[in-house]
Amino acid sequence: MSAPDTSRLTGSINARLDRLPVTRRHRFALVAVGIGMFFDLYEVFLAGTLATVLGKDFGITGTAQKLVLASAFVGAFVGAIVLSRLADKLGRRRAFFLTLGIYSFFSVLGGFSVNVEMLIVCRFLAGVGIGAELPLSDAYLSDLLPANARGRMIAWAYTLGFCGVPAAGLLARVITPHEFLGLAGWRWMFILGGLGAFLCWLLRRALPESPRWLASVGRAEEADAVVRRFEEAALRENPGQPLPEPEVEPPPAGKEPFGALFRPPWRRRTVMLWIFQSVQTFGYYGFGTLVPLVLTAKGYDIVSTLTFTAVTFLGYPVGSALSIPIMERVERKFLIIAAALGMLVLGLAFGYATSPTPIIVFGFLYTVVSNLFSNGFHVYSGELFPTTLRATGAGTAYSLSRLATAVMPFVLIPLLNAAGPTAVFAAIGVAMLIVVVDVAWLGPRTTGRGLTSIAG
Numbered sequence: 001m002s003a004p005d006t007s008r009l010t011g012s013i014n015a016r017l018d019r020l021p022v023t024r025r026h027r028f029a030l031v032a033v034g035i036g037m038f039f040d041l042y043e044v045f046l047a048g049t050l051a052t053v054l055g056k057d058f059g060i061t062g063t064a065q066k067l068v069l070a071s072a073f074v075g076a077f078v079g080a081i082v083l084s085r086l087a088d089k090l091g092r093r094r095a096f097f098l099t100l101g102i103y104s105f106f107s108v109l110g111g112f113s114v115n116v117e118m119l120i121v122c123r124f125l126a127g128v129g130i131g132a133e134l135p136l137s138d139a140y141l142s143d144l145l146p147a148n149a150r151g152r153m154i155a156w157a158y159t160l161g162f163c164g165v166p167a168a169g170l171l172a173r174v175i176t177p178h179e180f181l182g183l184a185g186w187r188w189m190f191i192l193g194g195l196g197a198f199l200c201w202l203l204r205r206a207l208p209e210s211p212r213w214l215a216s217v218g219r220a221e222e223a224d225a226v227v228r229r230f231e232e233a234a235l236r237e238n239p240g241q242p243l244p245e246p247e248v249e250p251p252p253a254g255k256e257p258f259g260a261l262f263r264p265p266w267r268r269r270t271v272m273l274w275i276f277q278s279v280q281t282f283g284y285y286g287f288g289t290l291v292p293l294v295l296t297a298k299g300y301d302i303v304s305t306l307t308f309t310a311v312t313f314l315g316y317p318v319g320s321a322l323s324i325p326i327m328e329r330v331e332r333k334f335l336i337i338a339a340a341l342g343m344l345v346l347g348l349a350f351g352y353a354t355s356p357t358p359i360i361v362f363g364f365l366y367t368v369v370s371n372l373f374s375n376g377f378h379v380y381s382g383e384l385f386p387t388t389l390r391a392t393g394a395g396t397a398y399s400l401s402r403l404a405t406a407v408m409p410f411v412l413i414p415l416l417n418a419a420g421p422t423a424v425f426a427a428i429g430v431a432m433l434i435v436v437v438d439v440a441w442l443g444p445r446t447t448g449r450g451l452t453s454i455a456g
Contacts, residue, residue, distance in 0.1 A: 012246055013211050013212060013214075013215040013220070013223050013224070013227055014212060014215075014450065014451065014452050015246035015450075016227050016231065016246045017143075017144070017145075017146060017211065017212065017227060017230070018146050018147045018148075018246075018450050018451075019146065019243060019244050019246050020146045020230055020231065020234050020243070021146070021234050021237075021238060022145075022146070022149050022153065023230060023233040023234050023237055024233060024237065025229065025230055025233045026144065026145060026149075026153065026230070028206070028207075029140075029141070029144055029207055029208075030141065030153055030156055030157045030160075031157075031160065032200070032203050032204050032206070032207055033137045033140060033141055033157050033204075033207075034156070034157035034158070034159075034160030034161050035160065035161075035200045035203065036096070036099070036100055036133055036137065036161075036197070036200050036204065037133065037134060037137055037157060037158060037160065037161025037162075037164070038160060038161045038162075038163060038164035038167070038196075038200075039100070039103070039130070039133075039164060039193055039196055039197040039200065040130050040133040040134055040161065040164070041161050041162055041164040041165050041168075041316075042164035042165070042167055042168045042193050042196075043072060043103070043107070043126065043127075043130050043193060044072075044165075044285065044405075046168050046172075046189060046190070046193065064116055066409040066410055066413060067120050068116070068119065068120060068123065069409040070405075070406040070407070070408075070409050070410070071120045071121075071123040071124040071127065071406075072123040072124065072126060072127035072130075073127060073402045073403070073405040073406035073408075074124055074127065074402075074403070074406040075123070075124040075125055075126065075127025075128040075129075075131060076127040076128070076130060076131030076399070076402035076405075076406075077127075077131065077399045077400075077402040077403040077406060078127075078128050078131065078399075079099070079102075079127060079128040079129060079130065079131025079132050079399075080131040080132045080135060080395045080396070080398050080399035080402055081131075081395065081396055081399045082128075082132075083095050083098055083099055083131065083132035083136065083395070084132045084135050084136060084139075084391045084392055084394065084395020084396060084398070084399070085258070085391070085392050085395070085396075086098070087132065087136050087139065087391035087392075087395070088213075088256075088388060088389065088390070088391045088392045091209050091210070091213055091214075092136060092139065092140040092143065092209065092210045092213055092391065093204075093207060093208075093209045093210075095132065095136055095391070096136065096140070096204050096207070097201065097204070098129070099129050099130060099131075099132050099133045099136065100129065100130075100133070100197045100198070100200055100201040100204070101129065101198075101201055102125065102126070102128060102129025102130075103126050103129030103130040103133075103194070103197050104129070104194045104195070104197040104198040104201060105129075105194065106122045106123075106125040106126040106128075106129065106194075107122070107126045107190050107191070107193045107194030107197065108190065108191050108194035108195065109122050109194075110122030110123055110126060110190045110194075111183070111187040111188065111189075111190035111191035111194070112187065112191075113187075122190075126194075127402070130197075131399065131402055132391075132395050132398075134378065134398065135381065135382075135391060135394040135395035135397075135398040136391055136395065137157065138154070138378050138379070138381055138382030138394050139210075139382050139390040139391040139394055139395075140210055141153065141154050141157060141382065142154070142379075142382035142383055142390065142451060143210035143211070143212040143213060143387065143390065143451075144210060144211075144212075147448065147449065147450045147451070148328070148448065149328070150379065150383070151327035151328050151332065151379045151447065152324055152325075152327045152328050154327075154375070154378065154379045154382070155320065155323045155324045155327045155375045155379065156324060158320045158323075158371075158374070158375050158378060159317055159320040159321045159323075159324065161320075162316040162317040162319075162320045162371060162374075163316075163317045165313045165316040165317070165367075166310060166313040166314045166316060166317065168189070168313070169309045169310035169312075169313035170310045170313075171189055171192070172186075172189060172309075172310070173307055173309075173310045175188055175189070176189070208226045208229070209222070209226065210387075211223040211224075211226040211227050212387040212451075213387055214226065215387075216386075216387040216388045217388075231243060256386070256388040256389050258392060258396075260389060261385075261389060261392065261393055261396070266384075266385060266386075266389065266393065268442055269384045269385065269393070269442070269443075269444065270393065270397070271442060272438055272439065272441075272442035272443050273381060273384065273393070273394075273397035274397050274400055275434070275438045275442075276377070276397070276435055276438050276439060277397045277398055277399075277400040277401040277404070278400045278401070278404050279404070279431040279434045279435055279438075280340075280373075280377070280401065280431070280432075280435050281401040281402075281404040281405045281408065282404065282408060282412070282427065282428050282431035283340070283343050283344075283347065283370070283373075283428045283431050283432045283435070284343075284370055284373065284374060285401070285405045285408065286408055286412055286424075286428050286431075287343075287347065287350075287366060287367070287370065287428070290408075290409075290412055290413070290416070290424070291308075291309055291312060291363065293413065293416060294351075294416065294421045294424065295308055295309065295359070297416055297417075297420065297421055298354065298359070298421060308356070308359060308360060308363065311360055311363075311364065312360065312363035312364050312366075312367055313367060314364065314367075315363070315364040315365065315366070315367030315368040315370075315371070316367050316370075316371050317371075318367075318368050318371075319367060319368035319369060319370060319371030319372050319374075319375075320371040320374070320375055322368065322371075322372060323335075323371065323372050323375040323376065326372075327375065327376070327379065328447065328448065330447070331445050331446075331447045332376055332379060332380045332383075332445070332446050332447050333380065333439050333440070333443040333444070333445060333446075335372065335373075335376040336373060336376040336377050336380065336435075336439050336443075337435075337436050337439055337440055338372075339369050339370070339372040339373035339376060340373055340432045340435045340436050340439075341432070341436060342369040342372075342373075343366060343369055343370050343373060343428075343432050344428075344429040344432040344433065346362055346365050346366040346369060347366055347425040347428050347429060347432075348422070348425050348426065348429055349362045350362040350363055350366055350421075350425060351421045351422040351423075351424060351425030351426070352422055380443070380446060381393075381394045381397065381398070382394055383446045383449075383451060383454050384444070384446070384454065384455075385455060386451075386452075386455035387451070387455075411427075412424050412427065415427060
């Protein structure tokens with residue numbers, strides 16, 4: 001028997017993946033990745049939810065409060081750069097194991113912190129672990145899913161993931177006022193997050209490696225075997241419906257150096273994403289992280305603040321779910337622009353609100369619109385680069401959002417204390433205007449296009 005034509009196999013991988021219908025294997029990958037997103041987003045919104053509670057045990061105020069809020073994001077900045085690059089060098093699957101393994105261990109350890117210094121260190125290291133989770137998820141699902149379902153399916157994964165946001169808010173409301181097994185309720189927030197992430201780590205052992213990545217590093221026969229399993233599942237689940245003949249594409253390039261991000265045609269996209277990720281966090285994470293403190297500044301007590309926060313956070317999965325039917329119908333860059341403008345208007349309305357009903361209504365609507373925004377840009381960032389740079393390009397840009405989120409408490413909390421909630425949301429509005437101009441000017445169109453076509 002003659003040796004397989006690895007060049008032919010490599011060149012056909014992308015086309016064979018794009019012609020597939022969605023199968024149970026795709027849905028399993030979506031769920032396994034979505035559960036990991038759940039714990040990433042749970043972690044992101046955890047510190048802001050608990051910011052008004054931790055003072056009881058550790059007397060956290062002032063700089064210490066800002067460090068607790070910032071520590072996980074500084075760690076995530078490091079993790080997003082390092083682990084995303086590893087995903088392009090060593091594979092998506094190995095990087096997945098590192099992200100959740102590191103996060104799970106240090107999140108549980110953080111629940112047993114004996115002082116604020118230990119808590120800050122544990123949250124930094126947990127952030128290192130979870131930092132690359134979302135850009136890596138974007139890259140992996142973009143690699144695996146067919147072109148005509150990519151946006152819709154990734155939106156489903158984020159809808160599952162964003163259930164972690166109200167989970168953080170509701171758990172904080174229910175368990176933080178109590179002790180369980182001699183441990184304060186806030187400690188269980190960290191422990192439960194770490195244990196849940198470990199269960200997801202076990203689930204992800206069944207995920208295949210990205211066939212596009214395997215093909216890009218010359219492992220064509222392994223890539224072919226993965227795609228064949230998806231093809232067999234498609235034929236088994238759709239009897240009598242043969243798969244269309246794929247158009248054979250040129251083999252993907254080999255490994256690309258980091259500097260390739262700054263060469264045409266990817267330099268313009270890199271600049272766009274770096275600007276975008278540096279400022280969008282003030283609108284997106286600024287609201288979710290600081291809303292408990294904003295409500296406290298408006299004069300509400302801890303119980304009322306946590307109740308309002310929990311209700312407001314329900315908008316995150318609702319907004320994510322609303323993005324599913326429109327993700328393939330609206331050009332991604334225009335969805336991002338429209339949602340950013342909506343966040344600007346609703347944020348200012350929330351900042352001016354003083355009574356419970358408008359606070360809840362505008363807060364809920366803000367989080368709904370912000371997740372149309374979020375799902376749009378997560379799908380978008382996973383499409384902009386070739387396979388050999390996909391995780392690096394998305395992850396490096398995303399690391400800037402984590403760094404900006406770490407800086408954010410040192411900017412927005414003093415602004416909140418000095419000028420009040422309205423000034424905070426005016427600053428957020430300026431950030432969203434920068435996002436609009438950036439994406440409108442520099443962002444390419446991607447909806448419905450194959451990854452090879454977009455990358456070119």
